[in-house]
Amino acid sequence: MFKKIILSITFSIGFMFACSEGDDLDNSQNESFDRGSLQTNLADNIIIPAYQDLSQQLGLLVSAKENFIANSNQENLEVLRNNFLESYMVWQSLEMFNIGKAEENFYHYQMNVYPTNTDEIQDNITTGNADLFNPNNNDAAGFPALDYMLYGIGDNDAEILDTYNNQDYGQNHKNYVSSLIDQMKSITEIVLNDWTTAYRDEFIASTENSASSAVNKFVNDFIYYFEKGLRANKIGIPAGNFSSTPLPHTVEGYYVRETSKDLTLEALNAFQNLFNGTHYNTNDSGVGFKDYLNYLDRNDLVNLINNQLDEARAKISILDDNYFDQINNDNTKMTQAYDALQTVVVLIKVDMLQAFNISVDYVDADGD
Amino acid sequence: MAKNLNTYLNKTTDVSPLVIFRIGFGIMMCYGIIRFWIKGWIETIYIQPNFHFSYFGFEWVKPLGNFTYILFIICCLATIFIALGFKYRIAIITFFLSFTYIELMDKTIYLNHYYFISMMSFLMIFLPLNASFSLDSYLLKKSYKLVPNWTIDTIKIMLTIVYLYAGLAKINSDWLLKAMPLKIWLPSKYDLPFLGENLMQQNWFHYAMSWSGMFYDLLIPFLLFYKRTRIFAFILVVFFHVFTRVLFPIGMFPYVMIISTLIFFDSNFHKKIISFLRKRINRLLKLKNEILINEVYPLLNRKISLTIVFLFLSVQLLFPFRYLTYPGELFWTEEGYRFSWRVMLIEKMGYTNFKIVNAETNNYFYVDNQDFLTPLQEKQMSFQPDFILEYAHYLGDHFKKQGHKNIQVFAESYVALNGRLSQPFIDKSIDLYKEKESWKHKNWILPLNDEIKGL
Structure with missing residues (x-):
């Protein structure tokens, strides 16, 4: 009885392999897909370079902002705006990578929630000590808030510059622009830093x-x-x-x-x-x-x-x-x-x- | 003929297989219920969602809020009573009702094996599973050695139907000639140790699995019936179900089937298990064996039980074929797809958006499904017409309550079946808010641009 069982199992397995031999012409699928190389390419050539680019752009934005705060004239406003737009363009390559520290820190909520809430921004400017990392401020921070600060707080450039140069509230506005940009820069550094030190290897290995x-x-x-x-x-x-x-x-x-x-x-x-x-x-x-x-x-x-x-x-x-x-x-x-x-x-x-x-x-x- | 039937119905056999089946069933169901609870599914599936998909005709069956937990407790207690054989008839009726109620609360998680458990427990109401080695017999001090043959055979027939129909459903051109959907499923198991990066990626292996899966389902009940192939068949059962358990997230089903198929073994095997258990229990509890052992179990209401079991099995045989009365491709429309042992048969994904239109002004907007459905519900809704219709009505009612006027609800739906390119699924010019659920064919399902041959 037992012999028969062993015999029949051996036979059926042998039969399965014998049958399959003939179908084995299709070699295209014999090599398995190398997931590691996919994830390595994503990390090394797409994700990390994009973060590095954004970090660099935000660095330029920080210095442009310093110049503008020191001297709020048309020329410095133009430079600041250009840097803003370039950073915003780079951001478009990053918003889809909601993983790792970006996910943990709700990175893209901090960077790009729109429409921005101008009432909240005005409140923050007046009180002057808003915690921009707080989720309540997601719609008063990041690129959309900066968009408002650089283009929306006056009807034309002259009005906008007047606001920043105003004796009473100009400094508060400058401070808000400054903390917006500093916050974007610092959280981007956190995410980038994690990618380059720890998360890259974890990402590549997790297949x-x-x-x-x-x-x-x-x-x-x-x-x-x-x-x-x-x-x-x-x-x-x-x-x-x-x-x-x-x-x-x-x-x-x-x-x-x-x-x-x-x-x-x-x-x-x-x-x-x-x-x-x-x-x-x-x-x-x-x-x-x-x-x-x-x-x-x-x-x-x-x-x-x-x-x-x-x-x-x-x-x-x-x-x-x-x-x-x-x-x-x-x-x-x-x-x-x-x-x-x-x-x-x-x-x-x-x-x-x-x-x-x-x-x-x-x-x-x-x-x- | 009538005489033969009568002699068969009067034939008796040893009770032991029924006893082991009862204990195995009770323990596994108990584990299944606890597992379901521990995984947090009562909360995520029955309590959190605002909206539940109902079965046609059972719209009144809804989750009971936090009382849903009580329902699970009742169901779980019933399983323990069943395993112990204590107040068996009440316990099995309670189990059947509570378990079936749970399954009817939301069809999002319809699974063939839940249906199997419902049906099996219904059948068990009419079978004397507590005739021996049960608390009932201990307390009544009456035990029975023999039961009618047919009481064991009905369970075997039920299992045969499950396997056989699952096998028949695999006789179709997608499964056999394209190795679909295994061609999609197996390569994605690349992370399986040893097999993942090689065997699972092989074209021939997908075909080998498809064909052997079909033969397995078709032949296994007969190999189990026939004494000389029984042990070989059982080894296959274990191998097959463990293998599918490794590959797919199918929960309890493999174990339920492995334990259930033990009923095919002859009574000596079951007697050995019982005497082993009996010794243990006697040593542990120092029970006195003052039980009167009778010969044949006298079935109460034998005629009624037999009639019900006969009708039940006939319905089981016929119901899966109801799809023949619908036009169109079964895998596409799914009209008559459920409750037919079509297990792991198709890979289907969909994307369905709803457009709410004001018929007077033609103003419209789209619905964000995430506002109303859980991800699991949205996934299931997206490719099943009855879900789409029910949800369309829910949306219509919701926006009507919000004060919208002249509401029309249209669905824009795309579905991909077994690796075919996605194609439009629902006629987007049909106002689903006007369509009613029924047994009739839903003529707003667009036909599949392909043909699948077979059963």
């Missing part, structure tokens, strides 16, 4: 397919970012896709006005580069999520995603630099851009996630 692994969280986060931070916040909400009427005052870069489109396009490029593994600020290519899809035989999906991202870029490119005007004059172009982004969301959230079949952190229950 397993579990709800808490770095690679899975990272994928979930950048998909969430595309849907929420890019599609909804930049286009959908101002265009009125989630409200009864359009909300043009909720555009990103509301006070500078002429920059909303550039910020969106920069964010879209950054996302596409991440997908394709393209290095930050150079056009060198490395291993990206595209390559993992190719490994899974889903070249069709790679092409679709890239084409649809290009399509969305085309739809955004024809918008006015100034979304506020675009929404008020011809909002359908905004909603068309939204629809194009929406199609990307379907491709990455449904098709790409299905192909990856990653464990998601929010679904905790048994399967069938």
Whole structure:
């Protein structure tokens, strides 16, 4: 009896291998995908260089601010504004990396919550000792608050400069600009520092397919970012896709006005580069999520995603630099851009996630 | 024929397999309930969500707030009573009702194995599982050696239906000719020790697993029935279920099936376990064995029990085929998909947005699903038409209460099935707020742009 069992098990296993021999022509899948190289490329060539760039830009912003505080004239205001805009552009490459210390410190809530709350900013200026790290001040800090401080506190440049040079409250305004920028700089340093000292190795080593692994969280986060931070916040909400009427005052870069489109396009490029593994600020290519899809035989999906991202870029490119005007004059172009982004969301959230079949952190229950 | 049937129904056999089944079932259910509680799922699944997806016809079954915990306690106590064989009939009825109520509270977490447990416990109401080695028999000082054959056979038939139907469902072109969805699932297990980076990535392995999975499900009940292949079959059962447990997050199901299939073994095997347990208990509690041992267990209401069991098994055999009455691809529409032992059969993901329109002014806005649903609910809602419809009505009612007028609710939905590219799922020109749930085909589901052949 026992002999028979052993015999039949051996036979069936042997049978399985014998059958499979013939099918083994497809060698493309025999090499496993090297996840380590994907994550190394993300960390070394995309994420860390972007943080370093932002840190450098914010350093320039700090000195520009010092000059402006010492001498609040038109020239120094222009320099400060330019540095602000350049930092804001670099930020577009970073908002999707909500992992590590960035996640822990609610980094992007501190950096880019808009529309900014001008009442709260005015209160903070008057009291003069606001704790900008406090979550209550998320909508009175970061780039949007700075946008208001540099472009929005007067009707024209002369008025703005008058405010900063005012005998009674000028110093308070200068102080607020100063603490805004210092806070952005210091929290960016915390995140960057963690990446370069500790988190990089942890990130690269955490390759397993579990709800808490770095690679899975990272994928979930950048998909969430595309849907929420890019599609909804930049286009959908101002265009009125989630409200009864359009909300043009909720555009990103509301006070500078002429920059909303550039910020969106920069964010879209950054996302596409991440997908394709393209290095930050150079056009060198490395291993990206595209390559993992190719490994899974889903070249069709790679092409679709890239084409649809290009399509969305085309739809955004024809918008006015100034979304506020675009929404008020011809909002359908905004909603068309939204629809194009929406199609990307379907491709990455449904098709790409299905192909990856990653464990998601929010679904905790048994399967069938 | 009638005579044969009668002789069969009067045939008796040793009670031991039923006893072991009762104890195993009780202990596992007890563990399952406690595990569910410890994982915090009562809170996250039944208490936190503002909205629950109901089964058609059972909309009145809702979570009971904090009393939901009491329901779980009752259910858990019942499992202990079942294992001990104490007030068995009341315990099993209580278990069936409380467990089924729990499962009906929210269909988001529908699982075939929960359905299996519900059905099995219903069946157990009519079977004399406390006839021997139970507190009931100890207290009544009456124990029985023999029970009717059919009482054990019904459990075997129920298990046979589960395996056989799961196997039949695998006879389709996606599973066998494309190795889908295993081709998606297995490569993602790259982090499995030893096997992950090589075997799980192999094309041939995906096919081998698909085909052997189908043959396993189709053949295993028969290999278990047949005495000469039984031990081999049981080794396969253990291997298969442990393997799937390693690969997939399927909770208790593998263990439930492994323990349940023990019923196929003959009574000597079960007698040995019982006598081992009996010795232990006697030594521990110094019980006096003054139990009167009778021969055959006299079934109360034998006719009624037999009729119910017969009807129950007939329904079990027919109900999974109800999908044949619906047009369209079953895996796509899922009309008649649940309660049919279609286990781990498809990989489906969706993305569904809702548009609230004022019919008079044509003003509209989109809904952020996160405002209303948990991530798990949103995931399940996104690709199942009955969820989409129920949620659309919930949204319509919600915005009506908020004072919106002339409400129409439209769904923009995209679904990907078994690695196909996503395609539109719901007709976005249909106002779902006007559609009603029913057993009828939902003609607002767009057809799948492909054909899946098979059962």
